[in-house]
Amino acid sequence: MKGLNDAAIEELKVAIHLRNQYPEAHNNLGILYRRKGMLDNAVTEYIEALKGNPYYADAHNNLGSALIDQGRLDEALSEVEKAVKIRRNFALAHYNIAVIYFKKGQINEAYNKLLEAYQLDPTNADVHISLGVVYLDHFHDKEKALHHIKEALRLNPIHKQAEEMKKTINKLTSVEKQTGN
Template structure:
């Protein structure tokens, strides 16, 4: 089975970039895109090369060229295109994902794994990268089980596990999902326009078991609970919000200050919002995580972070769970999603102990 049929290349990036491009040669690039979608790879490549002759650093043109080269089977050339894009535009997750696809096609699963981890670190809510990473782990597990059976061919437990992995990667037909669109990123369909479709097994519907009705005396209606107020913070300026307790206000202000530091690209102030025992992603060292964050914050020409619908829930007097919507916008990338922070009070400050993307 061709590994490229399991891991989709991200042509969605091309779609969103074209939708906002006002470049002089945009028509030429759109013509190349149309030819590519029609399977006319050679004319498409000629068009995109003409476009890049005038705009050699243009991200969407280079991305399209990488897709065309992949379709033509020129894997080494495509890998170079996507690698260069990750260097010039490290805030974009799609080139990392496509690198992983190409590495996986060559059974270079360690490199594929690293590329997908970078895609997820750049865009934690990028579902395609998460799914592809799961497939890479399964492939690596299959290799390990194969080696184990070479050493102990009678190990029935390993045989069973290997059979399960191989069944996962069999060519059984799967249900094809509908096109997924992120409403916070107009015109950016993650699945639309991808030249290589990736079927995903549809989740089985959950059917609730019938519950027998039990007659109970009707209790007097309890008084309606007081409405819960939700603070809203937008970007660098705070919108008018309902009155909060002093403790909740302090937590909200900490989140606002964190967003301001990120928007200002003030790395020192940004990192100061994290507790000494912050739970870094994937068990990464604090130093390595901080270096990665520094690169991600300083690389774009500008960053704007907006947080809205902040809700604070206190576990005790020094611990709080904060949920909000985060809208991130950088030079060539936008993302929107839910985030949860576990925060701890240290002295007079509320610091981030853990981050989760919802």
């Protein structure tokens, strides 16, 4: 996979060299850089994509994601909100706003954004995981948490976080049964 990503990076660099104002190529290059953990490079490419097309919702959202990874939450929120203004039903952008709110400790706002993301795309396993976390850790509703964790595992059977959360819920349930609570 590493070799494929490296080859794709080189191909995209050639495409950009041949046609500098190529927002899609800059955005795709940013995605590859982010996957490799090269966040500064990713941010630069997303910004270049937006210079070519300031209404490119995916590039705003991807820039926001990279800024989240860098801990630049206010800047990230601004970018992801731009993505939602451009494309109102952009489920992944709503999810990213929820992630930002979580990281800022604004749980109710995060929960509301998660519900929006869920309504827009009920097949996103990460949304189900996050809802499971909220229901378990903040609302103490194991039943709803387990429902979302099971749904995440159904959607993505190898989702590591879902499997870990399911084990946690099962342990809590087992302890409750043993103590009679």
